[in-house]
Amino acid sequence: MEDEPRGGLLSGAAVVPPPAEGPDAFPGASTQTPAIGPWQLALRRFRRNRLALAFLGLLVILVGLCLLAPVYSHDIAHIGPNTTNVVGTIKVNGKVTNVVSVTGLPIGPTFSSHYFFGADEEGRDLAVRLLYGGRTSLLIGALATTIIIVFGTLLGLLTGYFRGAVDAVLRPLMDLIWSFPPVILGVAVGTALALGGIGPIKGNSLFIPALIIGVIYVPYLGKPIRGEVLRLREQDYVDAARVQGMGPWRIMISEILPNAASTIIVFIPMMLAITILLEAYLSFLGAGVQPPNASWGTLISDGINYIDTAPHLALIPGGMLVLTVLSINVVGDGIRDALDPRSQVRIKT
Amino acid sequence: MARFIVRRTLSAVALLFAVSVLVFAIFEIIPAYNPARAIAGRNATATTVAQVSRKFGFDKPVYTQYLNTMKLIFTGQVIDYQDDLNVVDQFRERFGATLSLVVPAAILWLLTAVLLGSISALRVGRLIDRGLMALAILGVSVPVFLLAAVLLYLFAFKLTLFPNTGYVGITVSPIQWAYHLILPWFSIAVLSVGFYSRVLRSNLLDMVNQDFVRTARAKGLPARQVFLRHVLRNSMMPIITMFGLDFATLLGGAALVTEAVYNIPGVGQYEAQAIGNLDVPPILVGAMFTGFFVVLFGAISDVIYGMLDPRIRLS
Numbered sequence: 271m272e273d274e275p276r277g278g279l280l281s282g283a284a285v286v287p288p289p290a291e292g293p294d295a296f297p298g299a300s301t302q303t304p305a306i307g308p309w310q311l312a313l314r315r316f317r318r319n320r321l322a323l324a325f326l327g328l329l330v331i332l333v334g335l336c337l338l339a340p341v342y343s344h345d346i347a348h349i350g351p352n353t354t355n356v357v358g359t360i361k362v363n364g365k366v367t368n369v370v371s372v373t374g375l376p377i378g379p380t381f382s383s384h385y386f387f388g389a390d391e392e393g394r395d396l397a398v399r400l401l402y403g404g405r406t407s408l409l410i411g412a413l414a415t416t417i418i419i420v421f422g423t424l425l426g427l428l429t430g431y432f433r434g435a436v437d438a439v440l441r442p443l444m445d446l447i448w449s450f451p452p453v454i455l456g457v458a459v460g461t462a463l464a465l466g467g468i469g470p471i472k473g474n475s476l477f478i479p480a481l482i483i484g485v486i487y488v489p490y491l492g493k494p495i496r497g498e499v500l501r502l503r504e505q506d507y508v509d510a511a512r513v514q515g516m517g518p519w520r521i522m523i524s525e526i527l528p529n530a531a532s533t534i535i536v537f538i539p540m541m542l543a544i545t546i547l548l549e550a551y552l553s554f555l556g557a558g559v560q561p562p563n564a565s566w567g568t569l570i571s572d573g574i575n576y577i578d579t580a581p582h583l584a585l586i587p588g589g590m591l592v593l594t595v596l597s598i599n600v601v602g603d604g605i606r607d608a609l610d611p612r613s614q615v616r617i618k619t
Numbered sequence: 620m621a622r623f624i625v626r627r628t629l630s631a632v633a634l635l636f637a638v639s640v641l642v643f644a645i646f647e648i649i650p651a652y653n654p655a656r657a658i659a660g661r662n663a664t665a666t667t668v669a670q671v672s673r674k675f676g677f678d679k680p681v682y683t684q685y686l687n688t689m690k691l692i693f694t695g696q697v698i699d700y701q702d703d704l705n706v707v708d709q710f711r712e713r714f715g716a717t718l719s720l721v722v723p724a725a726i727l728w729l730l731t732a733v734l735l736g737s738i739s740a741l742r743v744g745r746l747i748d749r750g751l752m753a754l755a756i757l758g759v760s761v762p763v764f765l766l767a768a769v770l771l772y773l774f775a776f777k778l779t780l781f782p783n784t785g786y787v788g789i790t791v792s793p794i795q796w797a798y799h800l801i802l803p804w805f806s807i808a809v810l811s812v813g814f815y816s817r818v819l820r821s822n823l824l825d826m827v828n829q830d831f832v833r834t835a836r837a838k839g840l841p842a843r844q845v846f847l848r849h850v851l852r853n854s855m856m857p858i859i860t861m862f863g864l865d866f867a868t869l870l871g872g873a874a875l876v877t878e879a880v881y882n883i884p885g886v887g888q889y890e891a892q893a894i895g896n897l898d899v900p901p902i903l904v905g906a907m908f909t910g911f912f913v914v915l916f917g918a919i920s921d922v923i924y925g926m927l928d929p930r931i932r933l934s
Binding site: 442446449450451453454457458459461462543547550551554555556557570571574577578581584585588591592595596599600603 | 634637638641642645646756757759760761762763764765768769771772776783864868871872873875876879880890891894895897902905906909910913
């Protein structure tokens with residue numbers, strides 16, 4: 271079992287049974303079940319995982335709500351995400367109440383169309399900001415994950431396949447980033463770039479945190495992929511491809527990459543969760559999303575200052591963030607179990 | 620062993636050099652970075668800025684600035700630009716608070732994670748396994764600063780069981796010290812317990828089907844001994860590497876979010892302030908400080924590796 275390539279379970283050629291040569295090939299089998307590919311098998315296993323499906327549903331709802339932020343803002347709450355309302359009043363259960371009390375205390379959740387989750391200290395609608403903030407957090411997570419997947423895979427392939435000089439140059443680079451705590455590295459680079467921006471990108475652009483977070487986590491994918499490629503390149507089918515005269519790039523893309531695909535796929539939800547969390551950390555420390563943009567991280571961070579008087583300001587965005595990351599993690603676990611059934615080996619003691 | 624120490628020392632020097640150059644380079648390429656202006660103050664005239672620039676050597680070439688800063692760091696004379704404080708003294712003063720925060724938290728999370736991960740693996744598929752793993756996945760989904768804030772809200776403001784923030788030195792009053800740090804310890808530990816117990820559980824499950832475990836069982840060892848001396852011992856290897864790295868980075872200042880929420884005057888808080896002010900000397904010292912611990916605990920975890928698994932030679 272140990273010698274079997276991890277991705278081998280998923281490499282089409284290794285699992286699909288050889289084509290039967292006529293009806294006599296399997297004399298014992300009266301009815302033949304149609305051959306089913308490894309990806310369908312994984313999908314079938316995933317669909318049987320009810321917990322993962324439930325959280326996938328929740329995740330779709332959460333993402334959908336965040337994407338509909340402008341609709342909510344325009345048609346239901348009738349207030350923009352950055353519209354302040356310090357002196358305004360609203361009717362709650364027939365009573366007229368200040369949005370922000372004379373002592374500066376914002377109103378709590380009303381659970382009606384206006385100020386559904388209450389207001390912040392400047393009278394902005396928390397529910398609207400929550401959805402817009404979610405859009406920002408999810409966008410940064412998605413962008414950063416894309417960077418990680420593209421460059422992590424590329425670096426893993428290059429260092430693992432070519433070894434030698436390429437490895438000697440690129441691997442220490444990955445180790446250097448990897449040996450820094452992500453939060454500290456992210457805060458240092460984030461603060462620096464938030465001031466001046468890079469090139470044409472402005473300092474308060476969302477691309478800056480996305481880029482920083484992506485680059486920080488590239489080695490977290492690049493290193494395992496490198497290990498995987500180092501092993502895969504010694505497989506017989508790679509030798510066969512080489513003997514056939516395939517070039518290194520073609521071997522990497524058509525022979526090695528498909529076998530490393532399951533590892534990469536398992537990393538996607540993990541990275542999505544971890545990048546959304548890092549964005550929150552950076553924003554908490556003032557080095558992530560910059561005003562006027564809001565993200566779940568900045569909302570929580572602003573809310574923590576009012577944790578004793580207006581706890582909803584930190585707890586509601588916090589709950590939303592945790593729920594989203596939790597859903598991604600549960601779905602990710604489901605995907606991992608579906609792709610690698612051996613991770614569910616039963617123990618007998 | 621001697622060769623191992625020499626090699627690790629050399630790689631430590633190389634890493635610290637790389638880290639310091641990297642930090643210096645990052646600040647050199649930032650267009651908005653102008654330390655002379657920051658020191659001189661907002662309303663300073665151009666001549667004052669130029670004077671400051673000459674005094675601190677910002678008008679010199681980059682490599683001279685780098686070498687001067689390094690010289691100041693290693694002679695312990697480096698000061699930060701913001702408050703004119705000696706950076707090395709600051710780290711020395713604040714390290715006690717960070718140690719108080721990180722060491723007990725680390726012990727707490729390692730013991731809890733090993734216990735919960737083992738229980739989960741031994742009872743795999745049962746209710747307790749599902750419950751623990753549900754908690755673990757929740758634990759890795761909560762940012763530390765949010766957990767810290769929620770605990771602060773619940774236990775300090777609502778139930779008033781614990782003081783809201785602050786730090787008391789262990790030499791002043793050990794009881795007050797622990798009383799002030801219980802919530803911070805817990806905040807740091809939860810994330811790691813979740814992460815480590817998940818990893819340990821899956822390692823344990825992989826290990827159980829290994830040949831040497833079957834052999835141990837076949838030769839009639841009691842189940843307890845098989846688990847502790849064969850299964851658990853071999854499953855601890857990746858945990859030890861993770862622990863070494865996490866512990867090192869927390870000591871180096873990665874506990875900054877917890878220190879920020881609970882207002883604990885540790886090295887992380889100082890680094891966070893320095894980063895906010897783009898104050899290069901403390902950032903540089905902080906990065907090298909962290910790098911030092913990363914190398915140190917990397918070496919220690921390799922030694923423990925060798926002790927747990929004699930097949931691994933130190934080289």
